[in-house]
Amino acid sequence: MSLLDIISHQLVNGLVLGSFYALVALGYTMIFGVIKLLNFAHGDLYMVGGFLGFLSLSAVSSVVGADWPGIFVAMFLSMIAVGFIGVVIERVAYHPMLAAPRLSILITALAVSLVLQNTVLALTGGQYTAFQTDLGFGGLNLGSLFISYNQMVLVATAGVLMIALHLFVNRTQFGRAMRAVSIDMDMSQLLGINVSAVIAVTFFIGSALAAAAGTMAGAYYGSIWYFMGFLIGLKAFTAAVIGGIGSIPGAMLGGLILGLLEAFGTQIPFIGSEWKDVFSFAVLILVLVLKPTGLLGKSEQERM
């Protein structure tokens, strides 16, 4: 393969990976935006989304098939279900803790993550579950570069979801309320914004996006398991931080950057794919240390 082939091939890989990271990173960043909580359970919602997508697909495949239309239906059902799970988690676990010390709420989030993981572990016996689809292997040959239709649909779907989110946040009344709450929760409350509702919707959307990514990842890679949310959770957080946590365009940008970094990182001599994860975590630590506000985040002087 020529250098150009390698570059374009990794560009496609990076784009696919980046789409997943971006979708998950969006939830992190939105939830962080409104309640300043690092939702450790977010990666596990992606995992639960994968499983519910799988179950939905099994249920609907006899009617709509198990190709993309079926997957979209399954994804939609999974998004709704996981969205509600997200809202319930917020109500039950996080809401009572909002006034508690930060350490307590962080540990609570960790506990929620462990409950989700271990529930699925107990239900599946810790085995990989095959995510069977009828997805084809077709694609486009551009010179020596091959892009599968699946990759195209996947990136396009992620793009559509992100554009929809962007419009929702920036063009609707509710989106404005969301931005207001993320700037100053108390003041928003005083101005008559229904803060509880905003938080609930934020959790719903964030969780639903994670579920979309989980379903698509399950269909694309062909298997799901209870621990699949751990690494992507960590990496999506990295993506959110790279872009500037709290910033929605930042999360998208960060996801793509991290996906591309990883794809090209595997091509660096002596690093190779087994060091891929170490590479991402190193990037995370470096970004947090050198520029904790990320690329698009706002820096502010801390006030007492």
Place this chain on the structure above:
Amino acid sequence: MSQHDSVTTRLSARIAAQFQTPAVRWGGIALILVFLAVLPAVFGQYATVIMTNALLYVVLALGLNVVVGFAGLLDLGYAAFFAVGAYTIGILTLEFGVNFWLALPCAVVGAAIAGVIIGGPTLRLRSDYLAIVTLGFGEIVRFSARNLAITGKASGLSGIGQPWLFGWHIATPTDFYYVFCGLAIGAVIVSLRLEDSRLGRAWLYVRHDEDVAEAMGINRVAVKLAAYVIGAIFAAIGGAFFAANLGAISPESFSFTQSVLILMAVILGGMGKIPGVILGAFIVILGPELLRNLGELRLMVFAVMLLLIMLFRPSGIWPKRGTRS
């Protein structure tokens, strides 16, 4: 669950109340020491091995308690320091033929340096960023152990020798049991002394109000770094003896789940409360033995317990301490 909770709560409250009077307290301590001394003879080898593991967890949980309980820093990659201790012993004794007792200080220094490298730049970050950085660090250490030739890649290191101490060959499970008794007692004494010291108070101040602590002339980054490094040293010592005890180590002993189990011990018992943390370590190790028939549900039970503790009794099972003079 809630009934079980309230029983343990009442029980621990009663135990704690007993400890208030000095006579009962010393009597209780003597009783515990006698129990620890005769345990291998009375309960046999199986119980001894389990207890050894529980005592290792007492050391690890007390170490993590310095970080989480005393200084209020959430460390999700604590197993990394445990790994640094274990692998340092493994590599130095196996590949360089270094004596265990010479390798031990190297493990301690190695963990301390790792603590400074990772903590130095990150301890000024927000607490949730720190949590994720420590998580990432834990994974970096585990992945590195799995990828490097010197750490034996995924299969790890085996054939780590058992140390001699003044003519005593520490070889049998009972021998190691007594070694871990000694380590656990040492960890308790060190924790108690640190808690009641200038540094211990500084952690308390920083945990309660960073800004005011800073205004009182406390260098919060330095104080947090001290906690982080001390915690790392506890873990490294635990890891060193863990490696010597098992003779073999592999990356999966130092996974995220390991870090979480140690953290659970700290939180279940009660962050910052030394007897609570000891109790937590025993619950985390002995609990699964009692719940053996639950199989895969075991971890879920723990996870749910952790969630319930955070929601209904965030200060842990151990009752609140009265005011001290």
Place this chain on the structure above:
Amino acid sequence: MTAALLSLSGVSLAFAGNTVLQNVDFQVAEGAVVSLIGPNGAGKTSLFNCITGFYKPQTGTITFDGQALLKLKPHRVTAAGIARTFQNVRLFREMTVMQNVMSGMHCRTRSGAIAAILGLPSQRAEEAAIREACDDCLRFVGVTPDEYDRIATTLAYGHQRRVEIARALATQPKLLLLDEPAAGLNAGEKQELIALIRRIRDERGISVLLIEHDMGLVMQVSERISVLDHGAMIADGTAREIQANPKVIEAYLGQEDAEAELDF
């Protein structure tokens, strides 16, 4: 006039484009009691935060006792000899009075982890010395030993303020910054506060800079008064000069609650 202990020159501070302090020049002489007054939101507490290193002004210099402060982190400023109290008493919650005051001794003591673990004699001696010094500070502000082991935040408000001052004194400062020390105190307690401020200066040789709204107290206790309005220093002088200064009167009359504040 003696040499300036604390000297600010050209200090400007802005948050996200909003000017909080503009070009402030200000001095506290060695051994002086100085008050900083001004309408709410004038930037008084921000000025304290600049002096103590919590805010970093964009321009200007702050010199204390011959040392440039602006590069220093808050804890180094405290070590250099500036202690403070907070506008809304900020004691460490769930901690005893004694534990609270002991925090102040941290920067004047040295024992580290190893000394504590080994229980070295030097560490034990230092612990005893810390308690003794804190006992001394607490007695000085009028808190009695029977209160030492109480949780600080359960004390009566007036006593919490005293504990906070004792905590600041335990850092052995050369300059003490008091942020509205009289807020929430009754008339009797205010008289005791005036006496305490004088004793801090006379018996301990500590200069005092206070932010205060109670003009009666300000006029009684301070040798010089500086007036801050909209982030700018508009007047500086003795109590009598300030009372007669038209700019000051205007600044206060511009306030809606001028009468409540301008209680000369």
